[in-house]
Ligand SMILES: O=C(O)CCC(=O)C(=O)O
């Protein structure tokens with residue numbers, strides 16, 4: 001999630017360029033750089049736990065359906081800031097023990113078995129709430145998380161808890177098109193980001209080539225962190241709730257050329273004692 005003024009990471013180092021142009025693990029599974037995996041959603045009742053959390057924190061009182069919570073929320077709490085973040089997303093930067101346990105189980109049983117290596121994973125997942133026609137959404141959010149300081153070796157995971165078809169989702173530019181843009185801008189993320197905001201041809205290229213991520217509730221997506229993606233305006237009558245997680249295979253982590261640091265306010269270090277969970281689960 002970025003805006004025209006976001007601080008964008010860049011590095012001239014050969015290793016960084018090598019990371020951006022390498023063949024990744026997910027790319028060798030699937031050349032679009034994204035792959036859908038199945039899991040048993042009903043074993044992971046995030047829906048109820050999120051509703052309970054928002055009730056405990058006084059945001060809602062009676063909702064029983066996650067996709068209808070907007071009916072009880074104030075416009076203020078649903079309006080997004082320059083980073084496309086609203087108050088409900090912010091409150092979920094910290095969750096509770098029950099959600100933490102569910103999350104660990106999801107990582108242990110659904111994600112780890114897919115990997116052929118140990119992984120480090122984001123300590124707290126990001127829960128996204130995209131409200132119907134929410135105020136402040138931009139049409140130019142195209143970014144990848146590397147622009148925000150994440151290692152290119154990370155993988156992004158995205159799992160919906162509500163119906164995620166059409167605008168109740170986000171969009172992603174397939175890997176070949178994302179790599180085409182990265183190469184066109186000589187792997188300079190600042191230049192690419194600037195072009196997204198200033199050059200209508202580049203923005204149009206993204207608009208024309210992105211796919212809407214449309215998943216069932218018992219599916220999640222793993223995508224290459226180099227793929228550009230964007231939050232979009234939800235034009236439906238339903239709230240979209242999803243979880244996004246970043247993971248990195250330990251072997252690749254151990255070979256990173258330097259410590260990556262987030263460009264955001266918190267300056268998160270992408271290390272197992274800061275951004276990633278530290279212990280075995
Ligand atoms: O879910 C969204 O709207 C955006 C997700 C995103 O930017 C991410 O997963 O990194």
Ligand SMILES: [Fe+2]
Pocket residue numbers: 001143144145229
């Ligand atoms: Fe992102």
